[in-house]
Amino acid sequence: MRNFTIALDAMGGDFGPHISLPASLKSLQKHPNLTLIIVGDSQQITPLLQTYHLSDHTRVKFVHAPEIITMEDDPVLVLRHRSQSSMLVALQLVAEGKADACVSAGNTGALMLLAKYILKTIKGISRPALVSAIPNKKGNNTYFMDLGANLQCECDTLFNFAVMGSVLCEKVESRSKPNVALLNIGRENNKGSDSIKHCASLLKETKYINYTGFVEANELFDGDADVIVTDGFSGNIALKSYEGMGRLFLSELKKAINTNWYTRLLGKLLNPLIKNQLKHLHPDLYNGASLVGLCGIVVKSHGGANVDAFSHAIDQATKEIQWQIPSCISTRLASVSAERDCLLHE
Amino acid sequence: MRNFTIALDAMGGDFGPHISLPASLKSLQKHPNLTLIIVGDSQQITPLLQTYHLSDHTRVKFVHAPEIITMEDDPVLVLRHRSQSSMLVALQLVAEGKADACVSAGNTGALMLLAKYILKTIKGISRPALVSAIPNKKGNNTYFMDLGANLQCECDTLFNFAVMGSVLCEKVESRSKPNVALLNIGRENNKGSDSIKHCASLLKETKYINYTGFVEANELFDGDADVIVTDGFSGNIALKSYEGMGRLFLSELKKAINTNWYTRLLGKLLNPLIKNQLKHLHPDLYNGASLVGLCGIVVKSHGGANVDAFSHAIDQATKEIQWQIPSCISTRLASVSAERDCLLHE
Numbered sequence: 001m002r003n004f005t006i007a008l009d010a011m012g013g014d015f016g017p018h019i020s021l022p023a024s025l026k027s028l029q030k031h032p033n034l035t036l037i038i039v040g041d042s043q044q045i046t047p048l049l050q051t052y053h054l055s056d057h058t059r060v061k062f063v064h065a066p067e068i069i070t071m072e073d074d075p076v077l078v079l080r081h082r083s084q085s086s087m088l089v090a091l092q093l094v095a096e097g098k099a100d101a102c103v104s105a106g107n108t109g110a111l112m113l114l115a116k117y118i119l120k121t122i123k124g125i126s127r128p129a130l131v132s133a134i135p136n137k138k139g140n141n142t143y144f145m146d147l148g149a150n151l152q153c154e155c156d157t158l159f160n161f162a163v164m165g166s167v168l169c170e171k172v173e174s175r176s177k178p179n180v181a182l183l184n185i186g187r188e189n190n191k192g193s194d195s196i197k198h199c200a201s202l203l204k205e206t207k208y209i210n211y212t213g214f215v216e217a218n219e220l221f222d223g224d225a226d227v228i229v230t231d232g233f234s235g236n237i238a239l240k241s242y243e244g245m246g247r248l249f250l251s252e253l254k255k256a257i258n259t260n261w262y263t264r265l266l267g268k269l270l271n272p273l274i275k276n277q278l279k280h281l282h283p284d285l286y287n288g289a290s291l292v293g294l295c296g297i298v299v300k301s302h303g304g305a306n307v308d309a310f311s312h313a314i315d316q317a318t319k320e321i322q323w324q325i326p327s328c329i330s331t332r333l334a335s336v337s338a339e340r341d342c343l344l345h346e
Numbered sequence: 347m348r349n350f351t352i353a354l355d356a357m358g359g360d361f362g363p364h365i366s367l368p369a370s371l372k373s374l375q376k377h378p379n380l381t382l383i384i385v386g387d388s389q390q391i392t393p394l395l396q397t398y399h400l401s402d403h404t405r406v407k408f409v410h411a412p413e414i415i416t417m418e419d420d421p422v423l424v425l426r427h428r429s430q431s432s433m434l435v436a437l438q439l440v441a442e443g444k445a446d447a448c449v450s451a452g453n454t455g456a457l458m459l460l461a462k463y464i465l466k467t468i469k470g471i472s473r474p475a476l477v478s479a480i481p482n483k484k485g486n487n488t489y490f491m492d493l494g495a496n497l498q499c500e501c502d503t504l505f506n507f508a509v510m511g512s513v514l515c516e517k518v519e520s521r522s523k524p525n526v527a528l529l530n531i532g533r534e535n536n537k538g539s540d541s542i543k544h545c546a547s548l549l550k551e552t553k554y555i556n557y558t559g560f561v562e563a564n565e566l567f568d569g570d571a572d573v574i575v576t577d578g579f580s581g582n583i584a585l586k587s588y589e590g591m592g593r594l595f596l597s598e599l600k601k602a603i604n605t606n607w608y609t610r611l612l613g614k615l616l617n618p619l620i621k622n623q624l625k626h627l628h629p630d631l632y633n634g635a636s637l638v639g640l641c642g643i644v645v646k647s648h649g650g651a652n653v654d655a656f657s658h659a660i661d662q663a664t665k666e667i668q669w670q671i672p673s674c675i676s677t678r679l680a681s682v683s684a685e686r687d688c689l690l691h692e
Contacts, residue, residue, distance in 0.1 A: 074536065137594060148531050151539055185494050185582040190420065193497055193579065217586035221594045230583070233539065236531040237580045238587040240563035245588035248483060248567045248627070249595045256616070256623035263619050270602070270612045277602035281594070 003033045004321045006314060007090040007099035010040035011068045012106025013303045013310075017045055020105065021052040023310035028059055030311070031318055035059045037099055039090040041066055065089040071303065075109035079117060087111060091118045094296045101297035101317040103288075105305055112149050115291055115298045122330045124337060125293035129161050130232070130300065131168060132289040134239070135281045138223030143169045143178075145229060147289055148236035155198040158182065158229055160333070162199075164292045165227035166209050167332050171323035172316075177210040178226030183234060184214035205343060208336050217241075246281070288313030295326055349379045350667045352660060353436040353445035356386035357414045358452025359649045359656075363391055366451065367398040369656035374405055376657070377664055381405045383445055385436040387412055411435040417649065421455035425463060433457060437464045440642045447643035447663040449634075451651055458495050461637055461644045468676045470683060471639035475507050476578070476646065477514060478635040480585070481627045482569030489515045489524075489573045490566070493635055494582035501544040504528065504575055506679065508545075510638045511573035512555050513678050517669035518662075523556040524572035529580060530560035541577075551689060554682050563587075589629070634659030641672055 010020040017040060024036050038045065038054070042064040049055040049062065067085040069078050082088060087106045093099040095118050104111055108130070116128055131145035143165050150157060162180050169178040182200055184192040189200070191214065203211035215225055217238050230238070253274075257267030279285075283302075287309035291298040297320045301313035356366040363386060370382050384391065384400070388410040395401040395408065413431040415424050428434060433452045439445040441464050450457055454476070462474055477491035489511045496503060508526050515524040528546055530538040535546070537560065549557035561571055563584050576584070599620075603613030625631075629648075633655035637644040643666045647659035 072534075135594075137597070151531070183583065185497070185579060188418075217583045218590035218593070220587060221590050233531060234580050234583045237529065237563045237576070237584045241566060241584040241587040242591035244564035244566050245591040246595065247564070248481075249592065249624075251483070252623050252627065253599075253620065256619045259619055259623075263616060266612050266616045270609060270616065273602045273605055273609050274599065277598050277605075278595075281598065 001033050001322055003035065004318070005035045005037060005099045006317050006321075007037045007039055007093040007102045008314075009087045009090040009102065009104035009106055010038045010045055011065075011086040012104045013301060013305060016040075017048045019305060019307055019310050021045075021048050021054060022307045023314065024060070025052055025054055025057075026307060026311040027314040028057060030315070034318065035061065037061045037063055037090075037093055039063045039065050039086045039093070041068065041086070063089060063093070069107050069110045071107050073107055073110060075107065075113045078107075078110045078114065082110075088114050088118070091115055091298070094298070095119055100321045101299065103299045103301060103313050103317050105301035105303050105310065105313075108148070108300055111298065111300055112291065115294055115296070119294045119296035119298070121293050122295055122326060122333060124333045125160060128291040128293040128298075129164065130289050131165055131292055132239075133286050134220065135286065136221045136223030139280055140223065141173060141286075142220065142223060142225060143227045144220065144235065144239070145227075145292075146232040146235045147239055148232045149291070150232040152233065153195060153231035155195045155202065158195060158199040158231065159202050160293070161229045162203055162209055162211070162227065163332055163336055164329050165229060167329045168290065168292060168320075168325060169226045171325060171328055172319045173226070175226055179212045179224065180209050180227040180229065181212050181215040181225035183217060183220075183228050183230035183238070186216065187214045206336055206339055208332060208339065243283070284309040284312060286312075288316035290316060290320060290325075292325070292329060297321060297325060347379050347668055349381065350664070351381040351383060351445045352663050352667075353383045353385055353439040353448045354660075355433045355436040355448065355450035355452055356384045356391060357411075357432040358450045359647065359651060362386075363394045365651060365653055365656050367391075367394050367400060368653045369660065370406070371398055371400055371403075372653060372657040373660040374403065376661070380664065381407065383407045383409055383436075383439055385409045385411050385432045385439070387414065387432070409435060409439070415453050415456050417453050419453055419456060421453065421459045424453075424456045424460065434460050434464070437461055437644070440644070441465055446667045447645065449645045449647060449659050449663050451647035451649050451656065451659070454494070454646055457644065457646055458637065461640055461642070465640045465642035465644070467639050468641055468672060468679060470679045471506060474637040474639040474644075475510065476635050477511055477638055478585075479632050480566065481632065482567045484569030485626055486569065487519060487632075488566070488569060488571060490581065490585070491573075491575060491638075492578040492581050493585055494578045495637070496578040498579065499541060499577035501541045501548065504541060504545040504577065505548050506639070507575045508549055508555055508557070508573065509678055509682055510675050511575060513675045514636065514638060514666075514671060515572045517671060517674055518665045519572070521572055525558045525570065526555050526573040526575065527558050527561040527571035529563060529566075529574050529576035529584070532562065533560045552682055552685055554678060554685065592627070630655035630658060632658075634662035636662060636666060636671075638671070638675060643667060643671060
């Protein structure tokens with residue numbers, strides 16, 4: 001892979017540079033062709049670059065940005081009032097061609113709005129969408145979108161999600177003709193809103209998408225679909241609902257194991273096996289949601305991500321740079337649009 | 347508690363009378379004041395009443411209904427073509443005052459439509475909503491709705507869900523002033539659709555609801571909210587998403603335990619503890635979703651319910667009869683409506 005550069009919003013997330021900097025070091029060790037432009041407040045960052053062995057690193061650059069966008073900042077106001085923020089400056093580096101991608105753990109709403117304003121969207125896309133890999137029973141990844149960027153979606157928006165998700169999965173996971181499904185409240189054709197039913201009929205028509213039908217939310221983890229598409233409200237609800245159940249399950253399991261000394265001993269003996277079996281469900285492995293539909297690569301890390309998880313978000317950006325995802329999406333959208341024009345004139 | 351009668355659609359669900367009849371026996375033993383009217387095809391039911399020790403039971407009546415509504419039947423067509431179905435006849439027994447409630451494990455869409463047509467909705471409610479208890483970390487029940495009856499919901503519909511859910515939880519769980527929350531993609535006031543934001547402002551105004559704000563789907567199981575309200579699409583997605591994760595978790599845990607003879611032995615020793623700790627999450631305990639907003643009590647059992655789960659749905663109907671839920675909901679809706687009129691004229 002050729003040399004490439006990622007601009008890192010070092011200040012975002014619950015722990016700011018205390019996570020983003022050690023994660024940077026980890027990623028630089030993993031990717032020998034990677035250069036990182038660390039963007040943040042020099043007063044805070046400069047001493048920490050020393051602490052995390054990054055100050056003399058040949059593949060690390062630093063750009064000062066004195067302002068920080070907090071989780072409480074209203075996305076609509078950040079454009080006007082946070083022009084010197086680490087997030088905005090990092091995105092500008094991508095827009096100016098100085099970086100190939102931007103990674104941030106900051107305020108999602110602000111990142112969406114700034115990314116759209118600074119990088120612009122691909123022709124045919126009005127707003128970027130948020131997509132992430134989720135685990136499945138087959139041990140590989142299912143791409144699930146939208147995770148909260150577009151609350152209510154008309155038929156065409158859902159259709160474009162399907163195109164973009166399909167391209168992302170095909171390239172990043174090297175899966176030819178990924179199976180694409182629509183999330184619905186039943187598998188039967190008459191189920192769901194008019195938008196979903198109409199979208200299903202469009203997906204059946206195009207040769208560019210391997211549409212397999214509706215799936216219900218209890219089938220999210222079956223692995224039969226490589227890409228699952230829904231509106232941002234439902235996607236966010238589904239994602240957080242299963243995360244909540246996962247945590248509830250783990251805490252109840254821990255309680256059972258901590259009943260007395262005897263169960264603690266049994267638990268200790270079983271623990272490595274359980275950890276090993278559950279490791280492919282670990283949220284760290286799925287950290288890094290991609291903002292697709294932009295003329296540039298932006299990956300959002302979870303605000304509470306630890307070093308491994310944040311580094312995983314950088315990995316995701318790396319893969320998208322390798323495959324030039326925005327350009328692939330743009331080409332595919334143009335082909336699909338041409339195909340739809342043909343069908344309309346037939 | 348006074349004597350009461352439940353009409354049972356014995357034919358619905360994946361296993362029909364092979365589940366509904368043994369569940370009937372179980373419920374009759376549990377509730378000495380309960381009489382059951384078993385509705386179904388006499389050719390199939392009569393010999394089975396013998397098998398399940400119900401043929402000579404003093405508190406069992408039987409009503410013949412030759413037709414069955416299948417899961418594949420289009421709800422819109424059942425009214426015209428399935429007038430002799432067990433589901434429709436059971437609902438009619440409630441409408442005629444011969445039964446206090448109806449329990450069915452049949453086609454949900456058909457049950458919704460038939461119930462609305464036969465029992466009519468309470469004043470101010472245009473369609474019934476589907477509500478079920480879900481487990482929480484505090485070890486009690488959270489009422490969650492709508493589970494799929496009303497796909498897209500305007501502000502007033504969500505508001506009415508909050509009123510109905512609040513009444514149900516207050517009575518059935520004996521919880522005074524239950525905490526009511528709206529499911530959203532964030533806790534901040536600016537998050538979510540216009541309907542949700544508007545509904546939040548209405549809920550803050552009324553003295554009849556103890557509104558506590560937005561919750562995210564990962565907080566569904568925290569137990570801070572007694573009632574959580576969302577539209578039917580998102581509710582169905584949230585419910586099935588966490589069920590899917592629960593199943594994935596269990597199957598991975600089983601795989602870990604089945605690695606070799608040694609782990610199987612450890613697992614066998616830990617199993618009773620784990621089962622005991624997880625028993626309050628068992629889906630059987632939450633079987634029985636109530637159709638609220640109707641002028642009558644209808645409880646929907648899961649189609650794949652086993653005997654214990656089906657019997658739990660009958661328990662749910664019993665509690666709603668005890669508290670005369672439709673009448674309580676009707677009174678509360680009238681009070682809330684009067685309060686809103688006052689506020690408008692202030």
